[in-house]
Amino acid sequence: MSARLLLVLLLGAGFGGGAWLLHSGLRPAEPPADRPEGRLVALWRAHRPARPGRRVAVTAAVTLLMLVVTGWPVAGPLTAAAAWWLPKVLGRDKEHEKAVARIEAIATWTEQLRDTLAAAAGLEQALLATTATAPLPVRPKVAACAEAIRRGQRLPDALRQLQADLADPLGDLVVIALLGAAGRQSGRLADLLAGLAGSAREQALMRARTATSRARIRTSVRIVVATTLGMALALIVLNRSYLQPFDTATGQLVLLVIAGLFALAFTWLRRIATFTEPARVLAGAGTEAAA
Template sequence: MTLTLNSLLAALAGLAAVGGLVVAVAGGVGWAPSTMVRRRSRLERKVRSFFVKDARTPTSWWARGQTRLVGSALAGLGVWLFTGWLAGGLVTVAVVIGLPWLLNTSGSGKGQIDKLEAVEEWVRRMSDIHTVGVSLEATIQRSLETVPKAIREEVRLLVSRQQAGWVPQDAYRAFADDLNDAVVDEVAALLILHVEDRGSGLSKAMRALAEALQHEVLARREVEADRQKPRTNDRWVTIFCLGIFGVTAFSGTYVEPYDTFAGQVVLVFVGVAFVLVKIWMRRMAIIEPAPRFLSSADRSGGRTAEETP
């Protein structure tokens, strides 16, 4: 049997279809990869260090701006020269440039949870630092040495505002604005109430608030884990669709109708429709955050502690 391009493409398309069915069945039965931490081999670490810019961040080589632009231009030019489709080349450029957005379905929920967990740890540490005779402002300044990395910049800004003479209430409201979370408003409200009534028991109240924050973090992580399953399925469906589009683009007579001007318009329409469906799916997965109850801080810069009546 002679191996032709069409037979090879048909075989690849069949393998892709079978792989898509396997992924669909696995997602339907609720399969998820093991969460056990596996130690990477030396070869795997070397390969990962080549593709990953920084081991501490998940930014891979194809997610870097310059590399992605060059790769998209080369891929679009190759598709245009091989198929003769100008619209196909433009769609390829758009797909390669937007590949991180197409495959990144995690959203911003995990980052917000990490910040909330850092706030819980920060409040717990302040409850240990704060003792009788130590002011709240001094406690916050001392906590800057051990503040978690996720909120280090926000706490540093809070300390800077205190040292600049901001009204404490405005400084705490600005801290809540920076983190923009209804649960963080509870932390800022506790600090504001202590400023207005310098009573005892702040450390005990902070420990109780830290416990409540811990339960909130656990609840949000459970919700985020449930939302991650359809996101993973969405990512695999996207990969499957892009693979099928790429294989059929080089299938010869099957895609001859796209050689006409009307076919090129249809091709662009299909690409735009695919992006719109992705946007629609992401909007469906967005959960509106709980409304905040603290008003925004006065950032006019003219209100300091000495000028407050």
């Protein structure tokens, strides 16, 4: 098969794929029907390896393929690093999503405590009552605190363990308020919890807005990376002679320098996209003093 014929086939496949995507985007979406999975899909779901194993397998396969296709010694480590880190850098920021979900869960649980205390319930009773209704991200930690109280553990000790389990600056503030109410009667505890819940909502909203603005940067970077990698693969397949200077030792060194610049750019991107957590109020030795 000549290079011109292969180029025509690729262009035809690209045009057909673009037309299909355009048709799918303009067609109104229909609710998916509940169809049974095929036998192959069910077999894959039953026997697929765990996620880290899949990442290792995909990385090894892509690395071996690039070594065979290019024959470059540096293609192995560069491909392995790209296959391992690029999905994490350019994909969804799961850590940010977990942090936002944790903040919203603490806010909701704080509001539940406020409402339960407003019904003339004691602090221990309020903690026990919110165990079953606490949001999922914090429910196991609240349940562990309630179980410690049922076993007869002192309320301040159970609250300090809850603070350690939550491991969140907002959780520290909530625990400080609860520790203060556990040592003496506090008629303003409900108002304080309401204020903390409101602050948590504002912080979650601020993080969501920040993530939206950073998503544009991630999209631009994805386009640049996809275009660069696509051009490199097209040159390897269609015009291998154009890349012959990289077959020399000097070319391999230049390739390493280019990869280093890309890695530095992705490191900066990752640092920009990382949200700096506020300082913990209760942490380590400070827990006893604050309590």
